Amino acid sequence: MLDKPEKPNRKEINLIPLINIIFLLLTFFMVAGTIDKVDPFGLNLPDASKRGDTKPPRTSVIYMHKDGRLAVNNDLVTKRDFSTIVNTLVLENKGKELVIKADSDVTSSDLIWVMRAIENVGGSDVSIITKVVK
Amino acid sequence: MNFGEKTKRRVTVNITSLVDILIVLLLFFMLTTQFIHMEILNLNISADGKNTENQTIKKPIIKITLVGSGKFNLNGNEYNLLHLKEKLKPLIEGPDEKDIIAACKKKANVQDVVSAIDYIKEVGGKNISIAEDK
Numbered sequence: 593m594l595d596k597p598e599k600p601n602r603k604e605i606n607l608i609p610l611i612n613i614i615f616l617l618l619t620f621f622m623v624a625g626t627i628d629k630v631d632p633f634g635l636n637l638p639d640a641s642k643r644g645d646t647k648p649p650r651t652s653v654i655y656m657h658k659d660g661r662l663a664v665n666n667d668l669v670t671k672r673d674f675s676t677i678v679n680t681l682v683l684e685n686k687g688k689e690l691v692i693k694a695d696s697d698v699t700s701s702d703l704i705w706v707m708r709a710i711e712n713v714g715g716s717d718v719s720i721i722t723k724v725v726k
Numbered sequence: 727m728n729f730g731e732k733t734k735r736r737v738t739v740n741i742t743s744l745v746d747i748l749i750v751l752l753l754f755f756m757l758t759t760q761f762i763h764m765e766i767l768n769l770n771i772s773a774d775g776k777n778t779e780n781q782t783i784k785k786p787i788i789k790i791t792l793v794g795s796g797k798f799n800l801n802g803n804e805y806n807l808l809h810l811k812e813k814l815k816p817l818i819e820g821p822d823e824k825d826i827i828a829a830c831k832k833k834a835n836v837q838d839v840v841s842a843i844d845y846i847k848e849v850g851g852k853n854i855s856i857a858e859d860k
Contacts, residue, residue, distance in 0.1 A: 607741050614748040618755060625759025638840040640767060641848070656836075691766060696837035700792065700830035703839065704858050707771045719766040722840055 631655060631693065632663040638696040640722035652681050653721075654706060656694035662706075674706075679713040689717035767843055772827050772857035785825045788817050791859050792842055794833025807838065810845040818851050826851050829859035 632655055655663035662669050664677050681690065690710055694703060703720075710718055791799035796807045805813055818824060828842045839856055846854050 607745055611741065611745060611748065614745070614752055618748060618752050621752070621755035621759050625755065625761055627755075627758050628760050637762070637764065638837045640765065640840050640844045642763075642765070692769070694836045696835065696840075698836045699832065700834040700836065700839050700856070701832055701858055703836055704771065704830065704856065707769060707856075711771055718769050718771075720769050720836070720840065721764050722767050722844075724763040724765050 629653075629666065632666050632668060633657050633661060635693060635695045636697070637693070637721060637723040639725045642724045651688050652685055652690055654678075654690060654692045654710075656692060656698045656702065656706065658695040658697040660702065675709045675713060678710055678715065682710065682713050682715040689719055690715055691719050691721055693721045767840060769843075770853075770855040772829075772855040785853070786822055787825045787827060788814070789827045789829055790814070790842065790846075792828055792830045792834040792838045794831055794835065794838060796838060796841070798838075798842065807841050807845065810842060811849050814846060814851065815849045818849055823852060825853045825855070828854065828856045830856060831859050 635655065635657065652665055655661075655666075657663075660671075662671065662674055664674075664681060669677050678690075692703070692706060707718055790810070793799055793804060797804055798807055798810060799805075800813055814826075818826075826846055828839060828846075830839060843854055843856075
């Protein structure tokens with residue numbers, strides 16, 4: 593008698609452990625991290641100890657780079673246009689605070705210049721974002 | 727009629743598409759989540775002589791000059807910013823609330839300003855404002 597041709601042995605890879613690991617990683621990233629807007633340029637935030645102040649609010653952000661570049665809500669602006677843009681920003685965000693996200697190497701005179709520009713158009717509540725060091 | 731045994735059909739769910747979606751989600755969260763803990767620090771700018779007429783009661787002022795490179799000047803003596811707390815504590819203590827001005831020299835950067843405010847707040851200092859030291 594002729595032997596029956598053997599059926600090709602179909603091996604299946606068990607994907608369940610892979611799914612378990614992916615689910616775990618996904619849950620970790622969703623719970624432990626925070627999704628934030630990408631900054632217009634790389635910034636090394638100044639360190640500060642944990643003071644229990646409020647977390648950065650979802651409001652207008654002024655970005656300051658150490659080389660003098662300025663950005664308002666992810667749009668690059670020149671120093672000349674800055675006060676005009678900040679003026680509209682202060683009018684739009686009446687009552688809300690403005691937040692400065694500055695590199696730790698930005699000079700204090702540049703920071704004061706930005707704060708004076710905000711103050712000159714009527715903005716009073718200004719904060720700076722810091723990186724918490726434990 | 728043939729009432730023979732029915733062959734059992736094994737239903738398998740194709741989970742490859744599920745794995746694909748999970749990997750896409752995992753990649754998205756891995757690339758967008760940030761693990762830097764950020765907080766905000768309120769900044770006040772010194773009035774620079776403005777509105778002083780309206781102030782009926784003048785509070786005593788403590789002036790700290792931020793020299794830069796992590797150093798500050800208090801009453802003519804230069805110290806490291808790490809010693810700010812111990813030098814400032816005896817000056818702040820007392821029944822009267824004092825205004826603290828952090829005057830920044832040109833060399834001082836944002837990190838110096840943030841560290842100074844942080845240390846001042848740690849020893850209980852309130853009414854902190856920053857100014858430019860010309």
